[in-house]
Amino acid sequence: MTTLPKAKITALGCYTPPNVLTNKDLEKLVDTNDQWIMDRVGIRERHIADPDMATSDMAFEAGRCALAQRGIDATEVGAIIVCTVTPDMMFPSTACLVQNRLGARGAWGFDLIAACSGFVYGLTTGAHLVAGGVHNKVLVIGADTMSRIIDYTDRATCVLFGDGAGAMLLEPADDGEGFIDFIGEIDGSGGEYLKMPAGGSRMPASADTVEQRLHYVKQDGAQVFKYAVRKMYEVSRDLLTRNGLTVDDVAIMIPHQANKRIITAVSERLGMPPEKVLINIDRYGNTTAGTIPLGTRDAIAQGRLKKGDLVLFAAVGAGYTVGASLWRWAF
Numbered sequence: 001m002t003t004l005p006k007a008k009i010t011a012l013g014c015y016t017p018p019n020v021l022t023n024k025d026l027e028k029l030v031d032t033n034d035q036w037i038m039d040r041v042g043i044r045e046r047h048i049a050d051p052d053m054a055t056s057d058m059a060f061e062a063g064r065c066a067l068a069q070r071g072i073d074a075t076e077v078g079a080i081i082v083c084t085v086t087p088d089m090m091f092p093s094t095a096c097l098v099q100n101r102l103g104a105r106g107a108w109g110f111d112l113i114a115a116c117s118g119f120v121y122g123l124t125t126g127a128h129l130v131a132g133g134v135h136n137k138v139l140v141i142g143a144d145t146m147s148r149i150i151d152y153t154d155r156a157t158c159v160l161f162g163d164g165a166g167a168m169l170l171e172p173a174d175d176g177e178g179f180i181d182f183i184g185e186i187d188g189s190g191g192e193y194l195k196m197p198a199g200g201s202r203m204p205a206s207a208d209t210v211e212q213r214l215h216y217v218k219q220d221g222a223q224v225f226k227y228a229v230r231k232m233y234e235v236s237r238d239l240l241t242r243n244g245l246t247v248d249d250v251a252i253m254i255p256h257q258a259n260k261r262i263i264t265a266v267s268e269r270l271g272m273p274p275e276k277v278l279i280n281i282d283r284y285g286n287t288t289a290g291t292i293p294l295g296t297r298d299a300i301a302q303g304r305l306k307k308g309d310l311v312l313f314a315a316v317g318a319g320y321t322v323g324a325s326l327w328r329w330a331f
């Protein structure tokens with residue numbers, strides 16, 4: 001168990017683009033229907049960015065909101081971590097683009113690729129920068145424009161994802177608040193089951209890769225589903241156990257939102273009652289690195305997460321990547 005000086009989350013900002021794509025809209029694109037999507041995944045609608053909006057634009061909006069909530073200037077930020085699998089381009093990093101837009105002069109930063117576990121990994125990385133005394137203000141942003149890498153002729157994937165972003169500010173904590181612990185695990189043996197095959201050094205973009213639609217998300221849904229249920233349950237269980245905590249101590253679990261049935265199966269195994277589990281996939285779909293901050297915003301708005309509460313974040317994503325963290329909420 002880690003016994004680090006603590007970091008706490010002091011502000012939260014989110015952004016979702018105004019344009020909404022409903023299941024009814026998708027019925028016009030592919031052979032699907034609202035009933036199947038609601039029953040099998042639990043999504044009713046998702047937000048989609050306009051063509052002129054990229055990931056850094058959403059990340060900027062979320063970051064700006066978080067800083068405004070805290071009432072601080074961007075020049076006070078020491079580091080910016082942008083968690084994304086849909087950067088504006090391979091380089092410069094999205095963190096650089098956001099740093100410039102925010103006017104965070106003097107900050108450093110980088111992009112973090114961990115797919116659906118991105119935000120949980122980013123929060124932990126940021127917490128360790130604060131805990132190590134390197135910085136006292138770290139901005140962690142999860143942002144993904146999934147609509148740019150989704151094949152809207154593939155009904156097995158196009159119904160699942162949406163666009164969105166969220167940001168949290170990390171600062172040093174006093175005793176009894178903030179970061180408690182984290183468990184992370186990567187398992188590359190699952191890499192085949194969820195990936196975007198082309199566009200990297202293995203398979204550079206060519207007329208052929210475009211024609212074969214290899215720049216889109218490819219997924220073996222059943223494999224990912226089984227792994228997600230098992231690992232999200234295991235890391236959440238182990239994290240609670242090694243900190244001497246039970247589900248009774250947790251005020252709310254905010255899991256990654258990939259499929260309502262995954263979340264329900266995990267919470268049932270944990271013995272976590274439904275009122276302690278945040279589900280908002282019906283309105284946003286899977287926004288990849290955006291789901292945890294968007295869920296946190298809703299938990300606060302619904303009065304289900306308050307200062308002093310114990311919150312459990314948990315996620316599984318492409319890679320595979322797995323992560324869970326525990327925090328004593330501080331605002």
Ligand SMILES: CC(C)(COP(=O)(O)OP(=O)(O)OC[C@H]1O[C@@H](n2cnc3c(N)ncnc32)[C@H](O)[C@@H]1OP(=O)(O)O)[C@@H](O)C(=O)NCCC(=O)NCCS
Nearest residue numbers: 032033036041116155156159221222224225258259316317
């Ligand atoms: C993708 C997912 C929703 C599919 O659900 P499922 O219950 O496993 O469904 P299957 O893939 O077994 O498909 C069942 C049937 O529905 C069909 N189907 C798939 N997508 C459909 C859609 N959008 N509309 C209607 N039917 C659909 C399939 O073609 C299949 O038909 P068949 O039996 O005639 O072959 C589910 O596997 C899942 O959520 N996986 C994990 C996704 C995930 O977490 N991804 C992000 C990583 S964090």
